[in-house]
Amino acid sequence: MAKSITQEFVKGLWEEIPPFRLVLGLCPTLAVTKTIQDGIGMGVATTFVLVCSNVLVSAMRNIIPSKVRIAAFIIIIATFVTVVELLMQAFTYPLFLSLGIFIPLIVVNCIVLGRAEAFASKNAVMHSLADGMGIGTGFTLALAALGAVREVFGSGTFWGTPVFGPSFHPFSFMIQAPGAFVCLGLMLCIMNLVGKK
Amino acid sequence: MRELIKMVVVLTVLSAFSGGLLASLRNGTKDKIEYQQLKFVKGPAILDIFKGATNNPLVDRFKLKDGNVERSFFVGKLNGKTDTVAFESYGKGFGGDIGLMVGVNLDTNKIIGVGVTTLSETPGVGSRAKTDPGFVAQFKGHPLEETFKVKADGGQVDALSGATVTSRGVAAGLTDAGLIYKRLKPELEKKLKNFSTKAVKTKKGEKNG
Numbered sequence A: 001m002a003k004s005i006t007q008e009f010v011k012g013l014w015e016e017i018p019p020f021r022l023v024l025g026l027c028p029t030l031a032v033t034k035t036i037q038d039g040i041g042m043g044v045a046t047t048f049v050l051v052c053s054n055v056l057v058s059a060m061r062n063i064i065p066s067k068v069r070i071a072a073f074i075i076i077i078a079t080f081v082t083v084v085e086l087l088m089q090a091f092t093y094p095l096f097l098s099l100g101i102f103i104p105l106i107v108v109n110c111i112v113l114g115r116a117e118a119f120a121s122k123n124a125v126m127h128s129l130a131d132g133m134g135i136g137t138g139f140t141l142a143l144a145a146l147g148a149v150r151e152v153f154g155s156g157t158f159w160g161t162p163v164f165g166p167s168f169h170p171f172s173f174m175i176q177a178p179g180a181f182v183c184l185g186l187m188l189c190i191m192n193l194v195g196k197k
Numbered sequence B: 001m002r003e004l005i006k007m008v009v010v011l012t013v014l015s016a017f018s019g020g021l022l023a024s025l026r027n028g029t030k031d032k033i034e035y036q037q038l039k040f041v042k043g044p045a046i047l048d049i050f051k052g053a054t055n056n057p058l059v060d061r062f063k064l065k066d067g068n069v070e071r072s073f074f075v076g077k078l079n080g081k082t083d084t085v086a087f088e089s090y091g092k093g094f095g096g097d098i099g100l101m102v103g104v105n106l107d108t109n110k111i112i113g114v115g116v117t118t119l120s121e122t123p124g125v126g127s128r129a130k131t132d133p134g135f136v137a138q139f140k141g142h143p144l145e146e147t148f149k150v151k152a153d154g155g156q157v158d159a160l161s162g163a164t165v166t167s168r169g170v171a172a173g174l175t176d177a178g179l180i181y182k183r184l185k186p187e188l189e190k191k192l193k194n195f196s197t198k199a200v201k202t203k204k205g206e207k208n209g
Helices: A004-013 A018-022 A024-033 A036-061 A066-089 A093-102 A104-108 A110-120 A125-154 A177-196 B002-049 B133-137 B164-208
Strands: B060-065 B069-080 B080-092 B095-105 B109-115
Touching: A004 A125, A004 B002, A004 B069, A004 B164, A018 A177, A024 A093, A024 A125, A024 A177, A036 A066, A036 A093, A036 B080, A066 A093, A066 A110, A066 A125, A066 B002, A093 A104, A093 A177, A093 B133, A104 A110, A104 B002, A110 A125, A125 A177, A177 B109, B002 B095, B002 B109, B060 B080, B060 B164, B069 B164, B080 B164, B095 B164, B109 B164, B133 B164
Parallel strands: none
Antiparallel strands: B060 B069, B069 B080, B080 B095, B095 B109
């Protein structure tokens, strides 16, 4: 526990920002970033699950026998994912419709289980909370950035409002799956270039 | 042995706690979710059928038992009369069930409008059943008790070109809607009478208040 709580939070924003540095959780990263709204919605949902499961795993880290720890983590994570799913259906139904299957799939998101196993099960509650919030915020920012780029070029809109004139032809390649890979690759490249200096 | 017991206890307690939490949350959000689904999935079709209604058909709804299934009915107040209901029926399409919202006038037994709620047909071919308003508009004014068939099968329905299976599914769904309607008409009339008196009562209440 050499790092302070603030450091644990900040590392998720750049040093260990999930899709770019850890290169984890790529499935939702590629699939739901057609628009910036979807990206942020997915990021917030994942952050909620991440924070809650990190806190609970950390609080129970001395009770859970190590042989069944993965099973216990999955129960905890799956519970919070279902909570998110129900809340989204009740309050933000259009978002729920556009994210679809990717909400229940947060259960198998590597980031969530990865943080539970690699961090929360070995660290104190407050540090785990900070770690969850940091990684979650980083994930949300990454999805928002990717979503913004894809939405602006792919549909010619930003947050639903058109940004180019009527003569703009949407570059529809960007909102399809190959566009997601290319876009993510370019962003990784930029991140690495900037990080080297 | 002690470790084994501990494992079992921890996992059992954890699962039980999780199950309890989810069950109570589900109960708490059930009504809200049902309303959201109504509003975003069936809502557009219902509101389209009851264009110009003076009430909110999504709120004025009731359920009736039809054999073992429970069906939802939406009441529309058109031209000052509460004599129209809409309900959902299903027909087998090319890629799965096609959900139809059928609006009918109880006095004349005629269809006042049909809307497609859910479908999984081929995009651009069968999906036109939902996106092409001309297709469902042809049913308006037909008596609901008819048996609907596409023209190729000797019926009266103009099929979507290239999407005969979808068109047949819609026709079958409508025929099914007619059967449901025939079965439940007496109960529907009773319920609607209640609705019109209830509407009058609330109006009086508003004036007094």
